[in-house]
Amino acid sequence: MRDCVKFYIDGRWVEPVGTGKFEVIDPATERVAGQLRMGAAEDVNRAVTAARRAFDTYSRTTREQRVELLQRVAAQFEARKADLQAAVTAEMGCPNWLAEQAQVPLPATHINVAIELLKTYAFDHLSGITMVSKKPIGVCALITPWNWPISLAITKIIPALAVGCTMVWKPSEFAPFSAQILAEIMEAAKVPPGVFNMIFGDGPTVGAALSSHPEVDAVSITGSTRAGVEVARNAAATVKRVHQELGGKSPNVILEDADLEKAVASGVRYMFLNSGQTCSVPSRMIVPRSKLEQVVAIAKATAETLQVGPPDSGAFVGPLVNASQWNRVQQLIQKGIDEGATLVVGGVGKPAGLAQGYYVKPTIFSDVTNDMTIAREEIFGPVLAIEPYDSVDEAVRIANDTPYGLAAYVHAGTLEKAREVGSRIRAGQVCLNGDLDLLDPHSPFGGCKMSGNGREWGAFGFEAFLEETAYVGYQPASAAS
Structure with a gap:
């Protein structure tokens, strides 16, 4: 004590x-x-x-x-x-x-x-x-x-x-x-x-x-x-x-020519880091509709490698901070199901074998539209929404269609293309072609x-x-x- x-x-x-x-x-x-x-x-x-x-x-x-x-x-x-x-x-x-x-x-x-x-x-x-x-x-x-x-x-x-x-x-x-x-x-x-x-x-x-x-x-x-x-x-x-x-509801825009494996896998890992309890995490993965099936497969495979468990177990994902937060996240996961998003992995309830502790199943939804609750509200838990787009202009529109503007992420085949699309997104910090280690303590954050x-x-x-x-x-x- x-x-x-x-x-x-x-x-x-x-x-x-x-x-x-x-x-x-x-x-x-x-x-x-x-x-x-x-x-x-x-x-x-x-x-x-x-x-x-x-x-x-x-x-x-x-x-x-x-x-x-x-x-x-x-x-x-x-x-x-x-x-x-x-x-x-x-x-x-x-x-x-x-x-x-x-x-x-x-x-x-x-x-x-x-x-x-x-x-x-x-x-x-x-x-x-x-x-x-x-x-x-x-x-x-x-x-x-x-x-x-x-x-x-x-x-x-x-x-x-x-x-x-x-x-x-x-x-x-x-x-x-x-x-x-x-x-x-x-x-x-x-x-x-x-x-x-x-x-x-x-x-x-x-x-x-x-x-x-x-x-x-x-x-x-x-x-x-x-x-x-x-x-x-x-x-x-x-x-x-x-x-x-x-708060934040940060978009992660992945373009057609991006390294899909790297962009999707890093986005999933960053989303679930700290049990999703970070205001700047890329909670909306905005991807080309033509590659949605491939994106979902990579995201699901990545999530399934991320163990959930106690602090000393070596697990990637720990519990949420308290019962109130756990209940809120459960309600929002159920809301995603009720509003018609496709549950890729995870869902309501605690992970198997973890009856004690405020643990949440790392959850991914696909076929999310930007009017759904899970695309609008900051969940503050390990819940990722994958939203498809048909053009770059639509991707930018989806990214900006949020009351928040804390962070954003852009993945493209070239840095020049990432810069171009990133410049169109309203956010205090835009990370270009970055992985989990993209952090600059000299940069402005807000x-x-x-x-x-x-x-x-x-x-x-x-x-x-x-x-x-x-x-x-x-x-x-x-x-x-």
Whole structure:
């Protein structure tokens, strides 16, 4: 049993004001794995007050001081890698191999990228007679989900620290174990009191209090579109910046001349990675109708090689995070059947031999049309929809016919063709002829439409926590000419 019963506020572990309790269930066994205390509005106020008090000093630290701080964080993160891997497995049933190869190494990469960027990042530039200076925006509320709990937190916390902001972080109540370790890392790295604060709680209580707090200057949330809308609504009265990285229903357009085996197989593997619980996965495979039969055969064969099982079994697919998510995915699979899609593999119910745990059969539907529920809604589980098209123009239309715009994927026989079709798709990130290893931590990550606004990763992550001040007349007009 793991207990997360204290909050980290103003450089100390403190007793919460809130009295609510929450049991964390191990998704692989359905047994209680730990408990945490849930915060109240007064906990939010304590944390925000500490962050506001610390901002005046921390915002004026030098670049060199912040580089040294991030280097200390990186060292402490490295020292706690094994603990983080065990935590993310316990709280979300993540396969051991995925924790070791992705859930923990990816955030470590983002920390190191931020350190190198900070050393040379241009906070000031002259424009005529005006000096434009990028300043830390202030006290930031950071709200993160459970599906990539370490990575999604680090891509907010580290850029905010890098540019001189202070923060209050609310991790998901479903992923508190890794969050507590991250707070311990910040403590061990000697982040100044009040600069980093962490409180547990749910969205309606702690999330709402954070996003509406008048002393919070910016909110950065990664989560569902529903949660993003609520944060924006709560933040509106105080006219603060709201950065949202939300849901997705990403198209994977495979063209006639693509390497079909590679494109389909990689698309299936990526869709089922992390049990399909990733907002940017290619959940709609859009393929030439003339090759639909071949595509379905490859997709089915690939899916049947992907074992489902407990974290320590070597399985590719683990459980979903909780019972609520499992029930929702089951309902959507049944909806696909009811609406007439062809079930290729998988279906409702648990995989054979896995009676305990929130396991889902990796499921593929074919003959999906874009008006079906499984083509419209973000399922957030291992469910792939294959949609046929008759022309490239129709493929692009299908790809863009979605309220979301987070990511997209294009596979073609040549990079030039992939670029051409990719340029026509509305998404924040378009991956061209890529496999599972296509990842650039320097690239901007974020979406358009109902997938949110703003960008994270690399230098773009810094800019989410900066605002410009123009010093007009900084340089005499004669010198500027």
